[in-house]
Every structure is written in C-alpha cells, then in structure tokens.
Amino acid sequence: MQCAPFREALSARLDGEPLGMPAADLDRHLDGCPGCTAWAEAAGAVTRRARLAPAPPVPDLTAAVLGALPRELPGTAAAARARLLASALRLALLAVGVAQAGLAWPSLTAGTAAMSAPVHVAHETGAWNLAVAAAFVAVAAVPRLAAGALPFLATFTVLLAVATVRDLKAGHVHADRAAAHLLLLAGVVLIAVVAWRGRPRRAAALVARERVTA
Template sequence: MQCAPFREAVSARLDGEPLGMPAADLDRHLAGCPDCAGWSGAAGAVTRRARLAPAPPVPDLTAAVLGALPRQLPGTAAAARARLLHQSLRLALLAVGVAQAGLAWPALSGGAAAMSAPVHVANETGAWNLAVAAAFVAVAAAPRLAAGALPLLATFAVLLTLTTVRDLNAGHVHADRAAAHLLLLAGVVLVTVVAWRQRRRRGAAVLAGERVAA
C-alpha cells in the first residue's frame, strides 16, 4: 500500500486542512502501519516545537501605561459638581418653600386675630404668601418652570422690598416682621439661579446640536 497519500493526510490534519480522504481510513492506516504512525508522531512533535517557540522578551510597560492614564476623565469632575450644585439648589428651594408655607399658614388658619391688619387683608396676605411657597416648591420639583415663575416672583420681591424699606423708615412695621420677608427674597434668588442655569443648559444643548448638524 502506498503511504504517501496517508502522510499527506497526516500533514493536512496537523495544519487544520481537509484530509482528502475519510478520517476513519487515515486512522485505520495509522493503526496498521508502524512506519506511518512513527512518521505522524515525529511530524506532530516538529509542528508543536515550531508553534510553541518561546516569545521574545518584552519590557514590562505596566507602570508607564498606568502613569500615562488620566487621573480622571475630562469633564467628569465638572459634571459631578454641576449635578451636586443642581440638586443643592433644588433642595434649598424646597426648604424655602416649606418654610414660606409655614409662615403663611397661621393667617389662613385663624391666626390673623393676633395681627394688626384686618382679617380679610390678613387672609389675602396669607393666601398670596402660600401661593408663593407653592411656586417655590413647584420650581424645586420641576426646574424647567423657573423661567415662567420668575417674572411674577421677581416683581413681587422688588415691590415688597421697596415698600418694606419705606415702612421701616416710617415706623409702620417692626424689624422682626420685615425680617420675615428675607425668606421670600432668598427663594426668589434661588429661582433666579435655577432659571439662569436652565437657560445655559438649553443654550449648550442647542449649540451641540448645531455642531452635530454641521
């Protein structure tokens, strides 16, 4: 029997190529031909030595690569600070809204008797202050509402400040009563900051969209 075709099949098997014959025929021949079996073992050893050649030495660049990595991705720290500031503004505005509601509620729940103003005027004042507190809470819950609420709140804050200063100078209002308005002014300032930040975010989003389109 000619052994050349079987040895070619052995070589093809070692290289992962088609054998050119049924694998069962090759296995039967190797089992019955000591010469081909020995040739197959030697060819396999040579192939393994060729494929398992030692890799050339490579310098350890781990320290250099780790040292070249940025300590923090660009923009990550700034984005984290922006998120923290945004959440802090919302929480502060929520606290101001709750406190403002606490100041307004006594006038609506029967506490107007202790006030010098007529009952109906005190109730109107309480209702207005409670509405302002609701506006603060609404902006804290949905910052996109800040721009819409700002004109009314800012107008009220400016007029209240002017009249309070005038009444203080004329002795028509006590200092402790006037100091209660500082809470409202703080809320208006917070709404202003939130509206400004929302406008900046919208502007940045529009600019990014224009760059992508370009």
C-alpha cells in the same frame, strides 16, 4: 464574422445595459476572437480608470468636532459637580418653600396677622404667601418651571422690598416683620439661579456649528 455588434454588446455589458444579443453568443465570440478579447480588456481598463477617480481632498475636521462636543460629559468630575449643585439648589428651594408655607399658615387659618390687620386682610396675606410657597416647591420639583415663575415672583419681590424699606423708615412696620421677607428674597434668588443654569445654550450651539462648518 463582423466584430462590431459584439464590441457594442461588450460596451453595453461594461455599462450594465442590455446586450442586444444572447450572452452565450457573446462569450463564444470572445473565446474565438483574440481581437475582441483584447478590445474587451482595454475597454475594461479604461472604464475602471474613469470610474475610480481620486477622491477630492477633505479637510480634517477632527479638532473642530472635538471642540464642539460638550465639555461636561457624563461621568466627568465637572458633570458630577453640576448635578450636586443642582440637587443642592432644589433642596434649598424646597426648604424655603416649606418655611414660607409655615409663615403663611397661621394668617390663613386663624386670621391672625402682624400689626392687628383685619381678618380678611390676614386671610388674603396668608393665601398669597402660601401661593408663593407653592411656587417655590413647584420649581424645586420641576426646575424647568423656574424661567416662567421668575418674572412674576421677581417683580413682586422688588416692589415689596421697596415698600418695606419705606415703611421701615416711616415706622409703619417692625423690623422682625420686615425680616420675614428675607425668606421670600432667598427663594427668588434661588429660582433665578435655577433659571440661569437651565437657560438654552443657543450661543454655545451657534459657536459649535460655526467651528464645524469653518
């Protein structure tokens, strides 16, 4: 019997392809043909060597991956300190907001303001100061609002500080009235710190990505 068709079927079996004949016929031929049996063993060994090629060398990225991990992992002392500081900032901002509202309330409800301002001007001042107090409380409750509130509040605070210094020099405002603005300044500084702590760590993420891909 010619062995060529059976060896083609053996090759197809090694490659996972259709045999082209019943598998029982191929097995019976292998049982009675030592040559095809030896050929099948040799072909199988060659196929295994071709398929089990050595893996290409892979660089050790252990140090880079560990270096890219955040330093403040949950449960560490640094993370605990960070949470404590965040809570302290929020409580301080809440206290400033409540105090700011306390200063604004008399002008808004009774229409009384320093230096005998007209009633409507006193109401406007009270409403504005109460709105600033609400912004402080809102950031204390939701710290991610700090970045959005900071540009407006900081601009207002800087302009008010410049105007207050000029009015003090000109004698248009009493020192106690000017000192009340320090509460506003404290609130804006606290919001700035909260916004800075919550800024996106884009630069750190880029550095970590470069370490891993290097």
